[in-house]
Amino acid sequence: MSLQILMAGAACGKTTEVLKRVCSELSSTDLKKIWVILPDRRQINSFREKLLTSGNMIGLSTGLFYEFGNEILLKSDQTYTEAPELLLHRILQKIIQNFSQTGDLGAFEAIKDKPGFIQLVHRKVSELAEAGYESFPSDNLDPEVDVILKIYQAYQKRVKQRQWMDPHQIISMALDAVRSTSSVIKGLDFVAVDGFERFTPPQLNLLCQLAERGVKVLITLPGNDGAGRTIYQRAQESLEQFQSAFPDLELIYAGDQPFLPSFILGLANNFLVDKPQIIEKQSDMRLLSAYSPLQEVREGLRRIRFLLNKSAFAGDCAILIPAEDQYSALLQTVANEYHIPIHFNWGKPLIQVAQLELILNLLHVSTEDFPRRLFLDVIRSPFVDLSNFGFKPADTAILERVSRYGPVVAGFDNWMKVLQRLATKGEESKKQAELDKEDDEIFNLPNADACQRLMESLRSLAAILKPPEKEKRITFWVEWLWQLLEDLGWLSQMPATTEILWFEKFKQNLREMCIADQELGFWYLDFDQFVAELEMGFQMSTFQQTTDRNKVQVLRLLDARGSRFEHVVILGLAEGVFPKSQREDPFLPEIFRQQAGLESHVEHNQIGVFYQAITRANSTLMVTRPYMSDKGEALEPSPYWNALIACLEEKDIEVVRSTTKRTLEDAASLEELFFWSHLFKIPIKFEDEHLSQTINKLNHQKAVLSSRQSKRIEGVYEGELEKLPPGLAKFEQKETDWSASRLETYKSCPMRFWTQYGLGVVEQHIPVLGLESFQIGSILHQILEDVYRTAEDPTNVDQLLDLLPVIARQVFDAAPETYQFEPTVYWQTQQEEWLAILQSAIIGLASEEWVPIAFEEKFGLDGKPALNIELEDGRMVRLHGVIDRIDQDLQGNLRIIDYKTGVSHLGKDDLIQGTRLQLPLYAMAAMQALKMGEVKEGFYWTLNGEEAGSLKLSKFQSADFEGPSGAIQVAKLHLQMIMDGLSSADFSPQVPDGGCPKYCGARLWCWRYHPGRQG
Ligand code: SF4
Structure with missing residues (x-):
């Protein structure tokens, strides 16, 4: 019976100790079965790389907790199979539907159809499963918690009935297997667990069970802090839980002096202590306050550019950020400018893959009846090959012009109608001249042959995109979609040789939909429901991008535990950014979480996370904070920043303001070099042809900019x-x-x-629905002309007013065809309004003195x-x-009248x-x-103003x-x-x-x- 906990401070060699112990076990003469459990894939790779140098890895397995549990289960006689994600989603969906029908959803009834509700319930259920929660609803619970627990209970029951297993339950089930059949761990000699500071109840119990059954278990925990700081609080709680579950455990305290460069070590030792010592700054450490998050990113990446220029290896550099939705876009933009390769270390949702977004667009083209923008985007996409349908590469641009000419806002029939009109019209078409009778040429339109070809292509594409109307089983829809992707050349665009992670995940999603159909009864959906399910799957599923060791690693602060890098840059030490403000979970409140063994929602041990982060650097560390937000609002420093600067003299804190003068040697890109040269009036001395060309170009741009900024409008850049x-x-x-x-x-x-x-x-x-202003003018002009021309006596107002509605009706009826527009719902109302202003014009222009003659x-x-x-x-x-x-x-004598709208x-x-x-x-x-006579009068008649201009x-x-x-x-x-x-x-x-x-x-x-x- 052996359970050892090795407790040592961050960067004090815990992983090295595990490596030593593993090597020692592997080097024994007996063949050993060893498992090393680590928190993420990157740490697993890093551990294996380090172990490779020792040579012998026979008998060693490394993996996640979940994989360890899975291996135990494979040896057990349990008959459960890990359930696919979408199957579980479907089970949950059905349970929520049932609860809704029986009126058991309570307050959730109002939000059950809101996007994201089901994913949220899914997360709560997963948390409960992971914590091995088993007690079920009692009377003392909040009604919302009660509903969540009842859903969880029904979900567990349904999953078990089907002989499936939620992957979040694997450790609980492995624990049951070990308890009931010790042979499942037969031959297992040693289990090491490194990089964790918190364990779920099933994880903790499983490790204790292993030790009780004779497996040597070594767990590392960060700790052993002599200063009484709270940085290891979470790990300390875990230690106490282990001590309570396994009183005989052996606790080994290792060194409390981290293996860190002296300055970083000084900083770590004085972080958040009562009376921090002032330490002497050295070049391996920089604390920098920048005027914006963008400037922080620029300074951080400038540092890395400098290190790379000094031959640092990109994979040895890391940038740690508070969360994946902060700084990512800025980092990517600036890294591109500085030519720094970076790799983001977190899963990407399928919905963000352009090829999959295209699939959703494709499916919407038909249901939304060929909306102009969506349809053009689909046929322009490089991810489909529509040549089999007769489309040519330039057709998107041609159809774009056709849509503007039409106009076509949406509607397959409208596309065909406009193409047919163009085909009939001949090779070149001209749009209705503008009101002022200008004869501007319109852009080139397809000739008759091209129109015929496009109509054929559109017909074939529409036929293949049109889904069956009735409800079908999801297996049918999956096959239908796959065939569609094949026909559209989407599948053939996939490189056949390499495994594409998102594509594998996409195929898995489709498979899981079919499994759900077979397992839970036929799953009938109409097309819209199928598209909604597909989209939900894309939102829920993420795929891990392969780690690229040749790039600078970007990690969330939380994920940096257990990894070491030569050079580390930490961004975002502003209040509210890191540490992040934390709020109680409204669905599973804190009090329930404590009782149920769920992780706290308000105490994420951000102190510990940050302390671990500053101790990740083997050589250099840079920490930055923004003192202003992107919107120019002042940002208070993070308390962790304040704790760091308490160990330094004020002069050691760098501040980069928007006005801070820079030296050109610090520029990390050409853009920056020229910008600073201009801003700080420092001439560039380099004798380089490329540079001098760029300078000439910039000087030219400068002259343009000066002209632009000048109040006087003069000079060659101002049209002279x-x-x-x-x-x-x-x-x-x-x-x-x-x-x-x-x-x-x-x-x-x-x-x-x-x-x-x-x-x-x-x-x-x-193109927009309805009429453009020049078309309105043309219609009104035409009606007035026809009324006056038709009247026997154009001075007789009554006769003119009698004729007006008759003629207007003819013009209005023909207008959509004549002026080529799609009437809106206001078309009838507009006609009534126009009749009224035309009446006013006829009455207002009537005169006993003047007779209309032309x-x-x-x-x-x-x-x-x-x-x-x-x-x-x-x-x-x-x-x-x-x-x-x-x-x-x-x-x-003559009177000239010009109508104006x-x-x-x-x-x-x-x-x-x-x-x-x-x-x-x-x-x-x-x-x-x-030569019609002498003009004595003339004015503009404002149709909408219903009076003559002044x-x-x-x-x-x-x-x-x-x-x-x-x-x-x-x-x-x-x-x-x-x-x-x-x-x-x-x-x-x-x-x-x-x-x-x-x-x-x-x-x-x-x-x-x-x-x-x-x-
Ligand atoms: S060119 Fe057009 S935008 Fe420029 S000042 Fe003249 S009217 Fe205005």
């Missing part, structure tokens, strides 16, 4: 070009075709003009004469356009500033090009000009200025009054962009 770029050369030609809107665009903002007409930038909009009258288009305006310098400007309406009085920028000042030139230019066109040509007055002819003079002056601006290639940005319009394509990069009223 030396000569017209080739795309705009046509505007310099003697006779250039212009429209009013182009001229207005230049006056409004020359940069916008250059972007739109020089660069030809057309912003591609994400509608949508063109000039410079369709063979009609253009308006030629000669400027003072002899240049000729040729204009084209469409006048919405022209009225005439009894004397033959918007209500802003229709006043006199807009003409004086040159941003609204249409009315005087159209007046000139009616008089000079169309600018009236008859009443126009500026400092020097008045009336229609004065307005025309003002427009001509602006024409002259526009042409002068173009000649001097001036395209400076200019924020229009009221802000930049949302349709300015340049706003996506223009640094003068200032959002304004939308219109």
Whole structure:
């Protein structure tokens, strides 16, 4: 009977002692059966590596507690088989359903369908199973605890009935096996347990049982602290539990002086003692306070970059962080910049694997009826090969254009309808011209042949993605999915040679679903339920990534126990980050946990974890804390940080502020080198071609940045070009075709003009349901034109109002086809609103004096004469356009009316500033090009405002000009200025009054962009 507990401080050689004992056992002449139990896979690998040097490993097994228990069970006569995870999940799911049906879920009834509830219950049940909990509900319990325990009881019963075993129960069952049949441990000579400080009741009892039955058991525990600190409190509790269960155990105290560099040793010895001694700082230890978590990461990785440059081995360096969701993204980003390979040491959920996310997207494409974005993402994915369906690599881009042209927001039928329309239309298609009749080319669309091919491909893909409608057994769905993945080339994208851990886990999930079906009765689900189960499985299952010893190891602080590294960096010593604030478990409260032997939820022994962490370094240690959060809020230091700095003089604590001046030698990346050189005005002295090229590039970028930051808008980066770029050369030609809107665009903002007409930038909009504003304008214009043209007497308001609903109905009915949009639920309501504003327009524009004589009258288009305006310098400007309406009085004078859907920028000042030139230019066109008579009046009619704009040509007055002819003079002056601006290639940005319009394509990069009223 032998149970030894070796108690020694952290880094005091406990693992070395275990190694010695194992080697000694292995070297004996008798063949020995030895087990070494360790807490995680990385420590198992590390232990085996160390043992390899001793040569003899015959008879030695290393593994997790769970694997040790499993080996015992294999030798026993128990008939239980370890249950697959998804089978247990299914059992739990059924139990919760039953509880719900019988009204036994209590307060959980309200949250039973919430995402995460079942996983939470699963975790509680696993904790109870791991603790070997066996007493069942009593009257003294909280109702919620009572429900959890009843679920657990029902779960245990169901699992046992099926002859399955929850893996969390393995140690309890191994304990039962040892108790009932000692032959299961026959031949087992020695068991060593290293790297633990807490044991579940079944683990503790199993080790005691082994010792009672003659197996030599050696357990190491951290402890033997002479300073009375709480750092070993958890281990001390474990020791007391062992002493109570096995009073004859032999307790061996080993050295209390850790094998650590002197400075780290001094720090460890003075950590959290009453009167810490001030120790002399040396280069193997750094404590650094940084102004943000990002800066902490940069300083930590800079240290590692420095060590790697000094030929340290990456696998000997470790970064310890409080939790996996803190610092990971920052570490990955900065490590990429510094070219440091890093490896995260924790399991990754299947849901984070891109290939599996694609599967879920694939399944949603059909159920959500081919939503535009999802569908395009699926066919763009590199994880499928759709060539068998006739798709070509460029088809995603083509279909994207088709969807914008359509537009297609979702719907298989809509995709087909648009492709069919394009196929019928011919090789090139043009979108409905914008309200101002501009003729911008739209992007290339597929020709008729390509449309036919795409329709065929889409049909075949839709056929294969379409799931059967009825409920099916889960085995059917698994086969269906597998076949789908094969047909889509997803499976053939898997490298055949290497074992891919996530893929193995994915296959295991599918197998487990089938096992659940066979074991628990046919599992019928409809397609949506199957997808939900699959997704839940992806969320629950994690896969361990293989340890890469050639990379810097990133570990959670909790997982660092039992490992040693040459160089350690610890991040995150801020209050609330580490130690983490702890809250009581609302499902299994603390008082119950203590009684049931479950791990405490509020005392995670974070002191012990941190102490262990600082003693993991063989050579150097760096500890950092952020004094500000990412959002710029002050962060208090962690109490552990305060305990560390209590051993140092203030001057030994490094502080990196945003203003701290750095030396260029410390830069860990080129980006940092140049950034610091600029920031601290330190010239770079290196004679390196690559560096000088980069400097030139940066100097150029600096000039751009200065221009950007300057309040004055001037210079070559602000659109002041030396000569017209080739795309705009046509505007310099003697006779250039212009429209009013182009001229207005230049006056409004020359940069916008250059972007739109020089660069030809057309912003591609994400299709949305319903109408765009230019389509609304077109519909309203068309109705008014048709009503006035159809009326026998266009001055008779009653007749016009009678005609309005009839004609509007025809236009509205044809509109979805004519203007290519998908009506929304508001379509009918919109029609009523528009009828009302059209009525107002007809009534508001009625006049006894004026008779409408022309509608949508063109000039410079369709063979009609253009308006030629000669400027003072002899240049000729040729204009084209469409006048919405022209009225005439009894004397033959004209009135020009232009309908506007918007209500802003229709006043006199807009003409004086040159941003609204249409009315005087159209007046000139009616008089000079169309020769229809003298214009005496003109105004904009705001359809939505239901009134005329404030600018009236008859009443126009500026400092020097008045009336229609004065307005025309003002427009001509602006024409002259526009042409002068173009000649001097001036395209400076200019924020229009009221802000930049949302349709300015340049706003996506223009640094003068200032959002304004939308219109
Ligand atoms: S964003 Fe504004 S300033 Fe810039 S080009 Fe467009 S309208 Fe002009």
